Amino acid sequence: MPAAMTPGQLAARTSRALDAAIAAGRDLGLTVTDATVLHDMFSVVVHLAPSPVVVRVPTVLPSYADLHTQAARQQVELDVVAWLAEQGTPVIPPSPLVPREPVRHNGFSMTFWQFVELDNSAEPDFVHNASLIADLHAALRDYPRDLPFLSAAEPKMVAEGLAALEARPDLIAPADLDRARREWEVLEPVVSSRTGFEAAFPGIDVQPIHGDAPVVNIVATPDGALYADFELVTLGPVEWDLALFGPDCEAAYNSAAQRRGLRQLDERLLRVVTAVGMSRTVACLAFTPQLPMLAEALKPAIEQWRTMPFAGGLDD
16 A cells, blocks of 8 residues: 655645646636635535536545546436436536536546535534435436446445555554454445345345435535535435434434335345445545545544444344
């Protein structure tokens, strides 16, 4: 595993992503005189002011995510979100000012989105947001195109991350890594194929889902809440979108789902997808050289994981 990037290297990566977003926007005919970085973690998110366009530039990626595979996933996201917008679902849509496709520039693959004003006075209400996820699921059920099965579980990333962590006892204790690898041996067959999932959970339906913690990816605007960040949109059980958010959010979702005529969350499956989510969290420690703040940021989650049932009880 490479050494951690220095502050200077991190700043240079952000600068390269910013420059690429500006250049790509101008190539597409946008006026860009006052670009601003809005967010910088796994992606650099840039407002191409004064144009009402936001660019998302992924910068922290697994080794196998080349420009082709990035663009393929990004195109799926653009297609799904554009379709939702057409149905009247409140989403942050792709920018109408540029073609609806990923753009490659200077080694980055990026997507362009409509700029929206945020209501920063609003406190996040995750329990309320959980009830809104039932509305999103109801809308997504009718999506007409095929989607990959549970690509949001990213089994290749988990396997690669756990293997890389063998050389980093400073990031994860050997006993914890041993548990994580044994746990993943139980969980991986369930999420890596629809056949494996159906063998473990016969009768549980799957549908298009957000894929990336939608409870925290709802943004408040002066005109109401908007669903955002569908980077991991996928086919899967609705439980995936509620994993890790706790009983209050689960109850809020179930109440809203009942009103919508949707099924209730399956408690056993919820425990298992929560365990898969924790496997992904542990594996994300392998991104620490690219994103040093993860070492501290993930500590609370790792501590919580140690208290949880092995593999969500799947091996019982």
